[in-house]
Amino acid sequence: MKTFSKSAGAETVREVVCALCGGTDLKRWRGSLFVKCAGCGLVFQNPQPVEDELVERYDEEYFRYEAANEAQFHGLMELGLRDVGFDDVERGLPAGRSFLDIGCATGMLLSTMKRRGWREQGVEVCRPAAEYGARERGVRIFVGTLDRARFPDRSFDVVHCSHVIEHLTDPRAFVREVARVLAPGGSFIVTTPNVDGFQSRLFRSQWRSLIPDHMYLFSRKTLRRLLEESGFRILRGKTWGGLAVGTAPKPIKAAADRLAKRLNFGDVMIYRCERRSERAVPAGAR
Ligand SMILES: [Zn+2]
Incomplete structure (x- = not known):
């Protein structure tokens, strides 16, 4: 079953070039709304709705979906954080440390972090x-997009975004803005579906993440490139999820999940990276 999504609506759409390499050699992908860049392999929706109209999809109905699933999503985020060594990050920071959750939905993770002294x-x-x-x-919680929040430079020790970057129209501008608001040496933790994972390859056009609300579908390679070109050094990366709930009997799902994690071809990936110091960022990437 596919992830919850609004259907592609009556929004204004525009043709875009590849956000990663600027490429224009784009091939229709799995007969879907998406194309794949021949230059770098990035998969993205093309044409795409414009951002001002796209954000209107995140309405009352979307809130009900988030609220109904908040405990489950919170549990998965905590597991992901543990997987990339968040506890070590937490121990290494003094009191008054700050945590920014972008796409925080109903604020359950924020509430947990507040209790933990963030x-x-x-x-x-x-x-x-x-x-x-x-x-x-x-x-x-600021209501709006990250760029509209206009946080001061170097405001946060940790920036977290789970299942957000694939929804954006300009992921490169987003990651640069994250770098700007993050303290030098701060951690950026990002979770997104893995287009190169086992489920994507198995289910093809029926893959659960191939939905109209996703503008970009990253692989480990394309996400790493975006992060590295935007001033980040990758410290930890993991994938998880072998088979989705309901697609196979429980013991088979459990075995597939273990294998996906071990072989690193899971359905979802998480990276923890560190903001490099100003001097280490290549001129072309700023
Ligand atoms: Zn490209």
Whole structure:
């Protein structure tokens, strides 16, 4: 079963070039809304809705989906954080450390971090979700996109975004903005579906992440390139998820999940990277 998505609506769409290499040699991919760049392998929706209209998809219905699944998503985020050594990051930072969760939905992870002594800040385009989080959990959430928040330079020790980067129209600008608001040596932790994983290859056009709400589908290679070109050094990376719930009997799913993690061809990937110091960023990447 595919992930929840709004259907491609009546938005204004535009043709785009490859966000990673600028390539224009694009081949239709799996007969879908997506194309694959012949130059670098990036898979993305083309044409794409424009951002101002795209954010309108994150409405009351989206909030209900997030609210209904928040405990499950929170559990997965905690497992992912453990996988990339977040506990070590936490131990290494003094009191007053700050955690930015972009696409924080109903603010459940922010609430956990606040309890653990972090100064929490969320960013969320879905207004009902953000307002719910602020009201019910007492966490700080900016309603809108990251660039609109205009956080000062070097504001955060950790920036986290789970299942967000694939929804954006300009992931390169986003990652650069993350680098700007992150303290030097700070950690950026990013989770997104893995287009090169076993499930994607098995289910082809029926892959659960091949949905209209996803603008970009990264592989380990294309995501690493984007991060490295934007001023980050990758410290840890993991993939997980062999078969989705309901696609196979439990013992087979359990075995597939273990194998996917061990062989690193899981359905979802997470990277923890560190913001390089100013001097180490290549001129062309800034
Ligand atoms: Zn490309």
